[in-house]
Amino acid sequence: xxxxxxxxxxxxxxxxxxxxxxxxxxxxxxxxxxxxxxxxxxxxxxxxxxxxxxxxxxxxxxxxxxxxxxxxxxxxxxxxxxxxxxxxxxxxxxxxxxxxxxxxxxxxxxxxxxxxxxxxxxxxxxxxxxxxxxxxxxxxxxxxxxxxxxxxxxxxxxxxxxxxxxxxxxxxxxxxxxxxxxxxxxxxxxxxxxxxxxxxxxxxxxxxxxxxxxxxxxxxxxxxxxxxxxxxxxxxxxxxxxxxxxxxxxxxxxxxxxxxxxxxxxxxxxxxxxxxxxxxxxxxxxxxxxxxxxxxxxxxxxxxxxxxxxxxxxxxxxxxxxxxxxxxxxxxxxxxxxxxxxxxxxxxxxxxxxxxxxxxxxxxxxxxxxxxxxxxxxxxxxxxxxxx
Numbered sequence: 043x044x045x046x047x048x049x050x051x052x053x054x055x056x057x058x059x060x061x062x063x064x065x066x067x068x069x070x071x072x073x074x075x076x077x078x079x080x081x082x083x084x085x086x087x088x089x090x091x092x093x094x095x096x097x098x099x100x101x102x103x104x105x106x107x108x109x110x111x112x113x114x115x116x117x118x119x120x121x122x123x124x125x126x127x128x129x130x131x132x133x134x135x136x137x138x139x140x141x142x143x144x145x146x147x148x149x150x151x152x153x154x155x156x157x158x159x160x161x162x163x164x165x166x167x168x169x170x171x172x173x174x175x176x177x178x179x180x181x182x183x184x185x186x187x188x189x190x191x192x193x194x195x196x197x198x199x200x201x202x203x204x205x206x207x208x209x210x211x212x213x214x215x216x217x218x219x220x221x222x223x224x225x226x227x228x229x230x231x232x233x234x235x236x237x238x239x240x241x242x243x244x245x246x247x248x249x250x251x252x253x254x255x256x257x258x259x260x261x262x263x264x265x266x267x268x269x270x271x272x273x274x275x276x277x278x279x280x281x282x283x284x285x286x287x288x289x290x291x292x293x294x295x296x297x298x299x300x301x302x303x304x305x306x307x308x309x310x311x312x313x314x315x316x317x318x319x320x321x322x323x324x325x326x327x328x329x330x331x332x333x334x335x336x337x338x339x340x341x342x343x344x345x346x347x348x349x350x351x352x353x354x355x356x357x358x359x360x361x362x363x364x365x366x367x368x369x370x371x372x373x374x375x376x377x378x379x380x381x382x383x384x385x386x387x388x389x390x391x392x393x394x395x396x397x398x399x400x401x402x403x404x405x406x407x408x409x410x411x412x413x414x415x416x417x418x419x420x421x422x423x424x425x426x427x428x429x430x
């Protein structure tokens with residue numbers, strides 16, 4: 043079950059089996075000199091099919107992968123084989139080009155479910171652009187996340203931005219570079235002094251946002267101009283920068299020469315985060331778990347929740363590791379817990395922390411969009427039995 047069944051360069055989609063990873067798809071594109079980019083998640087070792095079914099995300103235009111499913115082949119508990127969308131039409135040239143069907147659309151039944159085994163899936167990929175711009179917005183203070191969120195929402199509403207934006211705080215960002223014991227000698231969350239030191243060391247703010255633009259050079263530069271205007275008006279204290287890439291000799295951008303998730307380049311670098319809280323003597327085994335809530339794309343709401351989550355995390359003696367996946371109408375607010383899985387206190391502390399966050403989320407009308415199986419009992423009460 044590791045075959046790449048089809049790659050359609052003109053219509054920009056792939057059909058794969060469960061064992062095909064993001065690395066393998068991207069290698070296939072490069073080896074066959076295809077002008078396609080795959081929207082990859084933070085870690086490229088996973089299954090394209092599995093990530094899509096668990097509502098995973100990439101960072102490019104087609105990053106909200108669940109909404110870019112073209113078709114599925116599913117083995118039902120009865121043993122019958124179901125094909126969704128236009129793949130249900132025998133020998134259809136439209137089989138993977140359109141997920142729409144006649145009557146009810148059943149694809150959603152197989153996302154995060156045990157109602158069938160998905161054996162093949164078609165998902166859209168991106169056309170390699172003529173030019174690409176990687177954008178970073180640095181906001182210095184904690185409360186700056188509110189105007190930052192509202193600015194991104196405005197740019198989305200105007201049709202200016204194209205990528206799936208990612209915001210991380212300094213705790214999360216710095217963990218990719220050095221372990222906790224290298225940043226601070228005292229126990230507990232990072233002190234204000236350490237946070238200030240890290241902001242200066244990495245030349246960033248408390249919040250760092252990454253976004254990207256794709257397309258013909260003139261359009262990319264016009265979009266960049268508008269982004270600068272809106273950011274300078276809404277967040278005058280923010281610093282914004284870009285790195286611009288253009289294809290050579292009239293060809294699309296070669297993303298194999300770019301080290302960026304926003305250019306569809308898979309990596310394993312973010313896994314360093316898991317080792318952040320390991321002892322200085324090199325012992326232990328890094329691990330991480332998170333709870334990710336769905337919040338509206340409203341700056342004030344996100345800021346209010348962040349202060350509550352930060353208080354809960356710091357009360358448990360851990361750093362608020364925050365990542366925000368920003369979409370036009372909602373945000374996936376990731377609260378990460380990194381720990382030494384050989385340490386019983388760390389394991390117990392993580393379970394307690396996730397339970398506390400979910401309890402507070404329920405009180406505020408929020409629920410998470412996916413969960414570790416051990417916390418499903420806490421997720422369920424966030425949903426009304428009347429509507430489930």
